[in-house]
Amino acid sequence: MQHTSSLAALRSLLNARDLDGMLIPRADAHQSEYSAPFDDKLAFISGFDGSAGLALILADRALLLVDGRYQVQARQQVNVDEFEIHHLHDEPVHLWMRDNLPAGKRIAFEPMLMVNSQYENLRTSGCDLVAVNDDPLNEIWSTRPAAPQGAIRQMPDAISGESSASKCARVAHALTQEGADYLALTLPDNIAWLLNVRGSDIAMSPVPLSFALVKNDGAVEWFVDSAKLQQLDSEVREAVTVQNPEDFLTRCQQLAAGKSFLLDGDNAPVAVRFAVETGGGDIKWQADPITLMKANKNETELEGYRASHVQDGAAWVNFLAWLSHEVPLREAAGNPITELEAQEKQLAFRQECDNFLEQSFGTISAAAGNAAMCHYHSAPETNAAITSNEFYLNDSGGQYFNGTTDATRTLNFGQLDGQRRLHYTAVLKGFLSLISLQFPEGTQGHQLDAFARRPLWELGLDYDHGTGHGVGHYLLIHENPHRMAKKVNPWPMVPGNILTIEPGYYLAGSHGIRIENQVEVVASQAGFCKFASLTLIPIDLSAVELPLMSEQEIAWLDEYHQHVREKLSPLVSSDARPWLFEATAPVRTQRA
Template sequence: MSHPHAQRLADLRAELARRGLAGFVVPLTDEHGSEYVADYAQRLMWISGFKGSAGSAIILADKAAVFVDGRYVIQVRDQVDGALFERVHLDGSSAFDWLAPRLKAGDRIGYDPRLHTPGWVEEARQLLSRKRAELVALSDNPIDSVWSDQPAPPPYPLRPHETALAGESAAKKRARLAAVLAEKGADAAVLTALDSIAWLFNVRGNDVDHTPVALSYALLHQNGQADLYIDEGKLDDDVRVHLGNEVSIKPYDSFYGSLGELGAGGRAVLADPATANAAVFEALKAGGAEIIHAADPCALPKACKNAAEIGGSVAAHLRDGAAVTNFLHWLDEEAPKGGLTEIGCVEKLLSFRQTIEGFRDTSFDTISGAGPNGAICHYRVSPESSRPLKAGELYLVDSGGQYPDGTTDITRTVPIGTVGDEERDRFTRVLKGHIALACARFPKGTTGAQLDAIARKPLWDAGLDYDHGTGHGVGSYLAVHEGPQRISKAPNAIALQPGMILSNEPGYYKDGGYGIRIENLVHVVADENEAERPFLRFETLTLAPIDRRLVKIDLLDADERAWLDGYHARVHQALAPLVDAGTRPWLAAMTAPLGA
């Protein structure tokens, strides 16, 4: 495992020494703060071998470490050579806690300002100054200097996204947000998040796996006009007509220079410190701009889906649910025979989705975990890690699709043969939490942080918990993980609003044993029931059977049983006409009322 990474580490250390640096910080992101990044930006994987979707590394002259959260502790152990990198679980700590005792006075630690937020830079600078060390912004990334076969940025074309699917023209969106800029006293706003740009201009791309976006930056001006910074090779006549004459096309590489010019005359420019990188703020500052620190103006409007987007999501979930149900039927027939593997199931599920009208891509790498691999929350199966599906074990599959009318994300946990009483108990407690959240009524102004405990209580009652959030926002043919809303223990000031799509995904994970997660997508709607003030509730979008063989009926109360029976009746009615003929009898049995 160590051979290529040992040489890469040696080459990078030589480059750092040549630059007079004692160390370098390697985050897992791109210039746009993306969760999923194109191959050219996979610097953490290239230097360390870690293939997870969140993490970082610090490289010093004689030591190095890779830092991950609880989702990746098993994965980092399997993928990163412990002789080259210390593998650090950030359990309430930060990478700075590892770095601090290893710093010496006079050390110069380099970072790429295009890959870090200004908040990170300030925290790092303060830490280093206490150790009389220096944080050094680099004009180019030293990994790029030693990565001889680094892929080029992707060349894929930009495509118009139909207004009928978007529900609002790009011109109307720009005018709506321009009014927001005027209210805030901003002459312009900097947009760096790829899904915000795709949403604002009603365009989609193919530059990032699983997320239909194009590498680009944008400036939105107070008059509703905009500048789009993008490789012009991505544009054909159709997309130029779609963008219209109020959008100026400029070279992608000219963006930071334009920020300096934008500040001339002390103009006020809005930029989001949570999403825009430190280089953006440095360029604005150097140009003399008055910087207004505020949230990305696209984030909240993008999260609150309009009627066309919700209608599209409903349609996408119908088609996707039929494909997933066909897969679950196939799995139920084939698994008892033996011979199935985690990676084979990923390929088979993909083949079912590929038959669906409009399927463009998976919305993330399918999580396919049998037995103990199911306990790895964000497990990514590889040929080396793939396990067979064995009788007596649980199998967890978390997957999604990208369609022009919507993005899906669904998790189902199924038994391979007969499983133990403990597994059924835990499954039922997860189900109880899922139902409690699905049925929640809450006053307008409620945040996801206030709802999170509802889904955990049945597990808490038994002294159990899980280490991930209960729900994340989901885009409309955009990012499967979308802010600003979420349902988690972590504080979040964003109130849930009608039109927001979120996941409902409590789980339970027994390290070395099994994993359980039940995930549907829901959207927020006004609650019509009588109340003293405006209330909201969730409507479930996802349609596929929840495995009733794992349910301990005596642990459910009457309302919970009624919810599951009602959900399954809806699943059967919606999907029976769409699934394969051979799947229909199985679907009928899997959606029969509990106890039937």
């Protein structure tokens, strides 16, 4: 459904301020992938509600730039008579501005919403960048939701595996090694990890929206609304100095004289740079050391992931068994199961699990052509039926007290045409190629990406999203720094890293296919690593062209399915157990 925008009101506001345009990113002050409604300015101005995008509003044009996942969705949600849709990465906004705008155009931006690396790119555009600090959209957003006030709770050391004091000491040592006096923290998941807390400001993202300063002696100033801290024990609150979040930039400027601040140029708002430089401080541009510390999971965290995936796998099997039984019956009765009904039933099964708290992201429950939108979310006006002659794709996960899960299965309930079967087989072969791989310790994600794409490339096909991402420990579903994609990712993979493997293929208006397991990087033979699957869910083989599968691929599937069966059969419902045994039977006994 297309959006009625507020472009006229914004243009009037810009004109009154003698501005030629304004950049509006899909970002808050913390670079959150999923923003609180209060911060979702891009959705307000354009109607696009995906997790990555940027708008450039000019007096006579408006651009919306989104990545490959959202090219279809953007055209459905946005009034294309008002907005031109561009590719966020293939045509970066600073290059578009350089090539299409006269030099000296005054383009507004909010420095708390723009990181330093983006700012430096924009400076090459030839435009005059005008920092605005008073949240100008507030003047025209009459129905703006309230700022989030989610309660913050403790993450016990018994679940996190390390005390906050120990983590602060490690960060202090890293600062000393780098000759820095302060680390400015603006990423809520890094703050949550450091302080062993979890928040509730954003649904399905258990992080506290806040800022922090860590001194090179381990002392922490936490810039957070004190009203959020009522559930924390006094010793947790007393271990830090609590400050008003509105004072964060002022405090950075106050402390800056003669001091060195470590800032992450890809995550810290450029407003922090401005504050430190105004105060006379020095900046060391470096990756936030917490990001890598957090990604290298300890054994307690790894045990939590494994346990949460057993629970999640049992919920998946109960759901898939129900779906497999009900889809043909309901279709024959003329009352087919819909996308929304399926995702509600799946959530109900998850809610039966011990330690389940909430979903880890909005479920992608997508039938037929809807699945061609990688990040589609069903709504009443798009709620399609799940039928026997179309694929059904389900990408979902859970936040458990001891871990975070993320998995995708593409399902077939009948007879599919040869093209769909060939596409599904290619995606599965790519998935198997990567998940079964042994690779040198320290290999980087982009060096592995092509293994998952090769079977599709051989058909002249590809997919326009990454192949895998990091996953937080009861934290964010997409966790930095590790990623497997075409784009260079310089972070070495070592035992203890958690990622997903999720190749796919999408044919607009027809179908979408993705197969995703969450994996743990584990040691293999000397100097090498491999992936151990955390996800325990049968892979649908009914749409596979078995003659195209190698003996090695079939052996991996049989071993994986045997493991799934052994782990889950004691936990699933009695109704689901026969389905589980059939779904995990050796490959050659299954329906071709």
